[in-house]
Amino acid sequence: MEVQVLSFYYCLLFLALFFISKLLILRGKNLPPSGPLCLPVIGHLYLFKKPLYRTLARISGSYGPIIILRFGSRRVLVVSSPSVAEECLTTNDIIFANRPRLLVGKYLGYDYTIIPWAPYGDHWRNLRRITTVEIFSSTRLQMFSNVRISEVHSLLRRLAADDTGESFKTVDMKSMFFELTLNFMMMMIAGKRYYGNNVSDLEKAKRFREIVKESFVVGGVSNVGDFLPALRWVGLFKDLEKKLVNLQGKRTGFMQELIEEHRMVGTHQTQSKEEKKTKTMLDVLLSLQEAEPDYYTDEIIIGIILTLLSAGTDSASGTMEWTMTLLLNHPKVLKKAQAEIDSTIGQGRLINESDLTNLPYLFCIINETLRMYPSGPLLAPHESSEECIVGGYTIPRGTMLLVNVWAIQNDPKLWVEPREFRPERMEGVGGGSDGFKLMPFGSGRRGCPGEALGMRMVGLALGLLIQCFEWKRIGQEMVDTEEGTIGLSLSKGKPLEASCRPRSTMLGLLSQI
Template sequence: MVAIFLYLSLTLLIFLVAIKLIVKIRTTRRKHLPLSPPSLPIIGHLHIIKKPLHRTFHALSQKYGQIFSLKFGSQLVVIVSSPSAVEECFTKNDIVLANRPPFLLGKHPGYNNTTLSQSSYGDHWRNLRRISTLEIFSNNRLNMFSGIRRDEMKHLLQNLSRNSCLGFAKVELQSILLEMTFNSIMRMVAGKRYYKYGEDVKDKEEARQFRQIIKEITRLGGASNPAEFVPILRWMDYKGLEKKLKSLSKRTDELLQALIDEQRHKEEEGNTMIDHMLSLQKSQPDYYTDQLIKGLILVSALNSASCLIEKTRVTTKEVDIDEGSGITMPKAMPLEAMCKAHPIMHKLLSKSMDDV
């Protein structure tokens, strides 16, 4: 009986939603929208969206022009591929287009859409932009961390040189560049290495958790989740997306809070980004809250690269350039190359990177 009741309730709900949408479509004044393919009720154009998204958009642009519109469920989307139109969108009309849709990724790991990358345009976003520009990414502060970047580059080159000193060795480029980038960023943010080529990954469990969190955020993010655009699918938690994001959010918050508490316990004796934010928190505790600091850490980590090395291809086959899933559009098959250290690398790496 319970199953029958739930089935009838769901059927009635779908029927009512469909009726409401049909009435709204017929009574709402038609907007002057760009050309659009035929759509379906409720889901709009989601049925024609295939991964990778940019290839789908390119194919549609060949038929509907460089500016066309789509309906992702209840969300109107305008696709712009004309360079001149894109420039106009991000100059003359940047404020009009500055808001972000309220995705589940922003609601849960993104602290209810309050991080710099998820917050809609307004006073809060402008304050976050000011903090990032003046307090985190200013030339002065970046110059203070130049030693960290040189040191991480030296670690990467030493690792590659060690593995290829006797001849060409296979190297998977995505992982080593990711390791160097994240180690550099997290040393600036929290004074820690989290990836394996670094020689002093002290807390291996914490490092493992961080790597897993970043991997899950990039995998679950993006605009290809139907539950982000169709209210009924979100209500049903289609494919358990919201459940996964809630769990991810809890683990992310616990890790970031632990980093802040650790630096606070040291009384900001270091020179990391967290130390600087905690010093500002003392003078403005109502604004520089722990949640704001955690949001800045998360954005820094997610927005987180060339080697002085001779390379050759692993095989004579064409390089597989198929794209994988996620907000960073990774390659489905990571790029591999054969690397060999030049003789001069041994001399360079024996010196301080200041001399390189």
């Protein structure tokens, strides 16, 4: 034990000397402001309180929209203005297209080989091309339109079951949205449902749900060892590494079984036009594997599937929950959205995805929600591959970049009364420099390729829920809008519950779906 303690102190001394020498070398360079007092070894880690995006926003408010901080051994560039973000993600986009090597990327990212964690290069570009062309193309998204409609209709049936439209009933909105988006994704990926009715294998469904929950809990844990490697060298983070290894084993095992099931059925070999229309994403990936088995290994396919699940489920369900929270607290906005749907669609049929482009106010509501509560308040970290100039300052090679989307989208210098929910402000926002005032899906080469799918899922689900039901708060008090502090996503601190009943004018349509 004494040897371990001595080794730890020697490591700290070595790191302190190393950092001092690096600081002396960098002192002559034109670096951005360094923020508050930087302590030896730990740097600015002592300042951080959850949620991190608010802490960084406060520091930026005092020291400027471009600052250099020290997260232990890592140099971090924190950006909180549209112009500087644009410079990083356009002019210097290729330089900042890399990812830092963090523990979660090693284990849950298959040793940095899946899309979110792969370094910028041929492998990453090929994976990005596959997702853009084979999974997120407008043609492919249209093929799965009926799947998404079917899942929302299934939800509508459950909400309207045995209901005459006379009394309100309480609904756990958080669980409802999470289950809906997970069914969305798994039906498109593998043609399987894991929640609600028509679940073919209840035991496997239960196992899948446990894996998904564990992924969000373990995968969202902050790891100080990523910034203080000496702590990892003395074994202080072995428990977290063990959890990540065990979780990845469960995820891989489950997805491998899914692949083997598809191989046995052989659906990926179908050739008729009608059969091609029903191909799942897994079928598409297995078809690519047949053509290039050395590249499209099972591990690559599993990595793509897990990326789709983790990126698509949490962000879409969280956006729906925040949107309904804001609508419940602003019933006039809810009524206005209902009126738009009634005047555009009428009450003789339900909304289809093709109708969404004709519902601009609905999308103003969604965009305003994404502005106030972006699912990724900090863009996933980038890392500079070479020295560059940002905002007139020199940014050294190997600097981690954090773009504080929350700070930009809630900046009173950019938005009038930013903490007020005003969907009307979103009319005409977008394009040009406005794109960096509002970028909940990121931007540049590492921007989210699933933006179109996410907006379709969220728009269809919310549109139909608004069209078919009356909604109100559980009590007289406003719905709590406190933010959660677990993980890096911007979740609600308290899960949303709401009361609903079918609108009297929609009872006939609801009885027919």
